[in-house]
Amino acid sequence: MKHRKTSHALAELRNLLDGYAPEMGDRLPPERELARRLTCSRETLRNALSILEDENEVWRHVGQGTFRGPRPGAAPLRENLLVQATSVEEFVNARYLIEPVIAAEAARRASPSDIMRLNSCVAAGRNGRDRFECQKADDVFHRTIAEVAKNPILFSFLTFLSDARRRSAWQSQWDRTYRHLGIEEFTGQHSNQHQRIVASIEAGNDSAAETAMREHLTTIILALQTAPGSPKFSNFT
Helix, strand or coil: CHHHHHHHHHHHHHHHHHHHCCCCCCECCCHHHHHHHHCCCHHHHHHHHHHHHHCCCEEEECCCEEEECCCCCCCCHHHHHHHHHCCHHHHHHHHHHHHHHHHHHHHHHCCHHHHHHHHHHHHHHHCCCCHHHHHHHHHHHHHHHHHHCCCHHHHHHHHHHHHHHHHCCCHHHHHHHHHHHCHHHHHHHHHHHHHHHHHHHHCCCHHHHHHHHHHHHHHHHHHHHHCCCCCCCCCCC
16 A cells, blocks of 8 residues: 555656756755645655655755755865856866767777667667756766776766756756757757767777767757857857
8 A cells, every 4th residue: 555655656746847846956845745736645755755866866955855856966165166166168168178088988998788888878868758858868878988988087077077067056057958959959969979979989989989079069069059048158169
């Protein structure tokens, strides 16, 4: 009986997520309000939220609430200050400088099982049902390439950049870009670009992997610049 109640609450909660917290980092309503909306007990609600947290769909902070998306990595005060002082242009420029190099290193080190993982990441992005799923799949894809490069320093750096974006004051600019592009852009062009990167890595062609990643990031940069309310970047024309 308890399991059925949790399953029912979980199904309804999934349907409500996009309405209550459409963007990564958005706060969900308080537990008492969610429990009333789902007509379930607080205990049942917490069981359902725990399942979503295990799936990285939400994360909870005692005393602050429940938030949409995976839990951001913990960061010292000095890093938090760096995140808040960094502009979108500086952030994407850092990605543009480092991620093509990571893709090249992945091409030199990838194993057959790594290629299978990368192809699974591409499939997840291509099959994304909504903006949140596409954004999540895109994040996993780039992190997985860093893992395939088998350099913990490069992986840690990319993870920091990903977590920094969710902690920053300009997360809303990324969200505007995702809304502007639409799901089809990510299941189509972006997934095609991801597939070309994987093909280059599978071929062991580090130069082609680096170029494919740079072209993909250029697409992202142009999207950021053309989204409503976004400023032009001086380093990218």
